[in-house]
Amino acid sequence: MANDPLSLTFAALADPTRRSVLVRLAAGGATVNELAEPFDISLQAVSRHLKVLETAGLISRGRDAQFRPCHLEQAPLKAATDWIATNRQIWTERFDQLDEHLEQISTDRQREHER
Amino acid sequence: MSDASTELGELTITRIFTAPPEVVFECMTTPEHLTHFWGPIGTSTPLDRITVEPRPGGRFETVMVIDATGDEIPVNGVFIEFDPPRTISFTEAGVEGAVVTRITFTDLGDGRTETVTLQTNVPPMLMSPEAQAGLETMFVKLDDHLASL
Numbered sequence: 001m002a003n004d005p006l007s008l009t010f011a012a013l014a015d016p017t018r019r020s021v022l023v024r025l026a027a028g029g030a031t032v033n034e035l036a037e038p039f040d041i042s043l044q045a046v047s048r049h050l051k052v053l054e055t056a057g058l059i060s061r062g063r064d065a066q067f068r069p070c071h072l073e074q075a076p077l078k079a080a081t082d083w084i085a086t087n088r089q090i091w092t093e094r095f096d097q098l099d100e101h102l103e104q105i106s107t108d109r110q111r112e113h114e115r
Numbered sequence: 116m117s118d119a120s121t122e123l124g125e126l127t128i129t130r131i132f133t134a135p136p137e138v139v140f141e142c143m144t145t146p147e148h149l150t151h152f153w154g155p156i157g158t159s160t161p162l163d164r165i166t167v168e169p170r171p172g173g174r175f176e177t178v179m180v181i182d183a184t185g186d187e188i189p190v191n192g193v194f195i196e197f198d199p200p201r202t203i204s205f206t207e208a209g210v211e212g213a214v215v216t217r218i219t220f221t222d223l224g225d226g227r228t229e230t231v232t233l234q235t236n237v238p239p240m241l242m243s244p245e246a247q248a249g250l251e252t253m254f255v256k257l258d259d260h261l262a263s264l
Contacts, residue, residue, distance in 0.1 A: 010236050084126050087214075087234055090155045095130045095230075097152035098142060102134045104151075105142075 005057070006083060009076045012056035017041070018049050025059060025072040035070065126234040131227055136220040139228045140200035143218065144169055154179045158188070170197050175205045192216075 012018055021035055036046040050070060053059045057076045062069045132139050142148040146165035154160040154177075164178035175192035192205040196217070204217035214236055221229045 006236065083236065087126050088128065091126075091128050091232055091234075093155035094152060095128070095132075097156075098139075099132065101142060101148065101151045102132055102138065105138070106134070 005076060006079060008056040009058065009080045012052050012058055013080065015049065015052075017046075018053055021046075021049060021053065021070075022058060022072060022077075025070055029062075029069045029071045031067045031069050125236075126232075128232045128234075129229065130232070131223065131229050133227055135226055136200040136222045136228045139230065140203075140220050144197075144199070144203060149177065153177055157182055168194070169199075171195060173197065 013022075017039060020038070024030060024035060024038075032043060032046055032050065035050070036043050039046065050059065050061070053070075054061060058073055059070045060073055062071070134142075142152075144167055146162055146167055149165050149167070150160050150162040153165070158179040158181050160177050160179055164180075166174050166176040168174045171194055173194045175194050177190050177192075179188040179190065180186070181188070190207055192207045194203065194205045195215070196202050196204040200220050202217070202219050204215065207214045207216070214234055216232065216234045218230055218232045221231075223229055
């Protein structure tokens, strides 16, 4: 798949299980077993999700070979929300100006009509 | 105005304009109109730097000039759908993947139009010509791709 950071982040975030994992990790580090508990899926499936999250840089994992506790990494999430915030801002300003433009068109047409 | 982010990686903006769909659609797809509002605050979009080829596969290109510095931000889009006065969608390839924007225009029947703008960040590998065949196809492929990760 595409490996630029933002695409990796969005792809990783597209799955509801992975989002739930991130929400859990926002409350503090956890082991694979702890993360798997609320889900009706195998440990292997959870491990695959964690791998995707790790590749996207959204989590980091400890060195302890047996437990490898997971931790949330904030930076990629911030980049993702920044993308959304920037684009929201652009479209909002654009549409505000379109509002004004439509008003101008309406005024012009009215004047034309009155002539 | 109301807006909400439906998913991370997606942006949805709903706006109601006081004009019928034909007028709003024309504004969104005609250089003479776009030049008045397309560039966000602090930028302008000169008329002679806007290209609109009003058909699926046609170019939708703008250059936003930053007023303070004169720096130019070219945005090179390609229409996927062009269905007046109901729907446009277009892709923009950028440095950070590609973005698909789809805007629907709904007649509210009282001289007003509701537009829903959905913007999705799509990994570049899904932007092949085959994938561009249709937005639906593309989202299906994206879903499949994401499911396979």
